[in-house]
Amino acid sequence: MKKLYTLLLIGFSCLTYGQINFEPGYFIDNGGNKTNCLIKNVAWRNNPVDFEYKMTENDETKTAGIKTVKEFCVNNAYKFKRFDLKIEKSFEMISRLDTSPEPKWENETLFLKVLVEGDLTLYQFEDGNIIKYFYSSPNSEEATQLLYKKFDNKGIISENSHYKQQLYNLMSNRLTESSDFQNLKYKKSYLVKLFTQYNGNSNKDYEVKHNSGKLNLKVTAGASVASLSLSNSNTYSNTMNYDFDSKTVFSFGAEVEYALPFNNKKWSVFINPVYSTYKNSTQQNEGATVEYNYLQIPVGVRHYMFINDESKIFVNAAFAFCTNSGSVKHGANNRELELGSANSFIVGAGYSYKKYSAELRYNIQHSILTNYTFWDCDYSTIGIMLGYRFL
Known part of the structure; x- marks a missing residue:
């Protein structure tokens, strides 16, 4: 939660800095x-x-x-x-x-x-x-x-x-x-x-x-620190809680952005499919392993604050649809848990210069085990997403 507050503070500071x-x-x-x-x-x-x-x-x-x-x-x-x-x-x-x-x-x-x-x-x-x-x-x-x-x-x-x-x-x-x-x-x-x-x-x-809409196409790549915890809320299973060390995950994808035709193109909507892979394990409580491969598709809105004709600051928010594969296994028998829907919310703030952009992006904590009553597997990332606009 502290990471979210920090990111929101950065976004608010950007809003107050935007040039008129x-x-x-x-x-x-x-x-x-x-x-x-x-x-x-x-x-x-x-x-x-x-x-x-x-x-x-x-x-x-x-x-x-x-x-x-x-x-x-x-x-x-x-x-x-x-x-x-x-x-x-x-x-x-x-x-x-x-x-x-x-x-x-x-x-x-x-x-x-x-x-x-x-x-x-x-x-x-x-x-x-x-x-x-x-x-x-x-x-x-x-x-x-x-x-x-x-x-x-x-x-x-x-x-x-x-x-x-x-x-x-x-x-x-x-x-x-x-x-x-x-x-x-x-x-x-x-x-x-x-x-x-x-x-x-x-x-x-x-x-x-006058303003007209503008379509931008980007390739994106990022590196994030991922946090994951696996737990069972059943009072009779208090030994089935696992903490995983933070892990660096990499992502790559593409973005389609449409700058809206008003207010000097300060507002835009975007879709940014990215693919990532997370693998980690722990020896705690007879061990657990997680392999999580996912295609995330954030759909959101972005606001720009212009510094000059070539530089601008932006903040954005998106709802991310997700398709995934992989498994969560735990215990001496490697019991496997089935991954469920892992849709989530994303917020970010960044800087754009000419065709290049860098964004600090936070994927808010969400569960990747949604098919179980007692099991919960919370996953979140925070990191840098780089972009290059070729159109």
Whole structure:
């Protein structure tokens, strides 16, 4: 347990150390005054109502919000403009569908994310599972929603796809193929492509610099100190308790990691199959031997804290599925006990530099004899897992 507390303390320290990225940007206030500054780039998924900024790297952090700012941009990638608008916020989840095709408008003041800008500008609003798209013409003070609404038509899921007609009316002076609009899906990639095609040379694409998911592939190898104890809780078998010396075990495997497409890829999910072999024996109480070969498949979540563009600290947690083979034998007659399911939890903290990573990983104590009432065989490891990313 002390090992777990130590590892959790390291992870907490890493969380408090993670660097906050302030990047070059600007904002325009209600009076039209433009302020160049450094803005905290949190790679917004949901549309914000405020943001943090500072004038220089060593200056104090300040907050500006939707009441005083009408536009802000960071790193020439994330740009938001404020609008007083009408928005229709229907859900697309089947369990929450409205029964009417007619929009229910609400008046709101929102920062809309600019996706592409040009002769026609495309915006996105996102709030949890609600995603809506808007457009405006150059220098317009208004943004109009592209209307799409799913509804429940007496048990049949139907769609109000008025956005197709809206876009045809807007773009038919340049885009004459009706199929460009008839087959158009209410999805970001489809709309960005259409607006880019319409804008031509006037187009400026912000969306291309937004976060997208990234797949990483690694090979891994590790060395750990394994602890194992074998005991029988039957009060009549108090001589059947065995303590094994700590043993070094080696592992090798591969990892597939997917960096999630928001918050500057600070969160990821991973799967890391590793194979290990543990062999040990003791002469205590007429002797016992353990041979434990296992394929462990941790599936978990990881959080990164960036130091700079090449270095980052991370913490992770996973549930590890396990398939195993081998045996536990004890006593003068070498009585054999059958291994059972050995799923467990894993926590870790580490450091990544370019393509290389090193992680301190703790496989929390768990039993590898789960088919017996009185027998228990507790196994745990703590050690270093090294990785090399080749993709």
